[in-house]
Amino acid sequence: MEPPETTSTVTLRVNGVQHSLDLDHRTTVLDALREHLGLTGAKKGCDHAQCGACTVLVDGRRTNSCLLLAVAHDGAEVTTVEGLAEGDALHPLQAAFLERDGFQCGYCTPGQLCSALGMIAEAGAGAPSLVTPPAEAALSPAPVPLSPEEIRERMSGNLCRCGAYGNIVAAIEDVTR
Template sequence: MQSAITLEISRRNLLVSSAAAVAVTGVAGGAAAQPAGASMNHTTKVSFTVNGASRDLDLDNRTTLLDALREHLHLTGTKKGCDHGQCGACTVMVDGRRVNSCLTLAVMHEGDRIATIEGLGEPGNLHPMQAAFVKHDGFQCGYCTPGQICSSVAVLEEIRANIPSHVTGDLTTQTQITEAEIRERMSGNLCRCGAYSNIVDAIVEVAGTKA
């Protein structure tokens, strides 16, 4: 019994001393990696063009493009929905291509041209896609609408550039604007109100083609 107790105490001491040694080594290693008096830079200056205007920001390196637009530039038309790139409410266009702004860091867009819903049109001078959404009731609550419209504009540009989708049949000819193409390309933009058929009608009208 005595030897068993002694063994248990010795084992406990060994574990405690090992943990302490690891902790000390980690602290020492961290101190060696960072010279005395030095500090890590957690912010970065970034410059990009937003809706035609040059913007300069000093941002925490972890700031998403979505938060830079909403919290720093107060362009709140771009919505934060799922914040996981699954709903499309935060869609903006970067150099003409649509991106989920919640999934990309602002510091990655140095020198880029960014367009948000605010840059497409304004009351009295709507973008054709905005006007078509109004005409065809392409929204209900409106929360997803900015992302839907930005994505719709980019979708037509993708088709004109002959970029195929998963439903494109013939890759050797110009991609046609069809309902199947539009629905596939817009599938990343969710509308919880269910205005999908009206959204398709709006896109078709702007494209000038009967799908």
């Protein structure tokens, strides 16, 4: 009996560019991005999906890339922090983070930015959170207004060891007004 194959060719469309990669079946999306494509914006923080430093958008939804096996996402569209700006023009969230000092050491910032982008889309599609008032949640799919409480709840999976949370919330508020 022949041993099973341990690698597969995986196609990922990352920041608008298609890549075909020969990957070990155990390779995560995070490791494919960092080690095979040289995109080091998404960080390996805890490697257990508890800190959010590895957050990217996969098919438009925010996700912790450290737990996603690349072979299970063959054909997926991945957006990393490197894909947010358009040329020299920063994405509005990036500009707001700079304006509001929404970072200190910067380690969590790429994950914070991708998570914020995904969170804004989720709220815009009417997805309620734990703090969404029942009357507003009942209006789904109407957009959920992003109050500071909503933003804090929705961003709670992204940790900042420096404690820049107040500035992160303010930056997101600036973009969503």
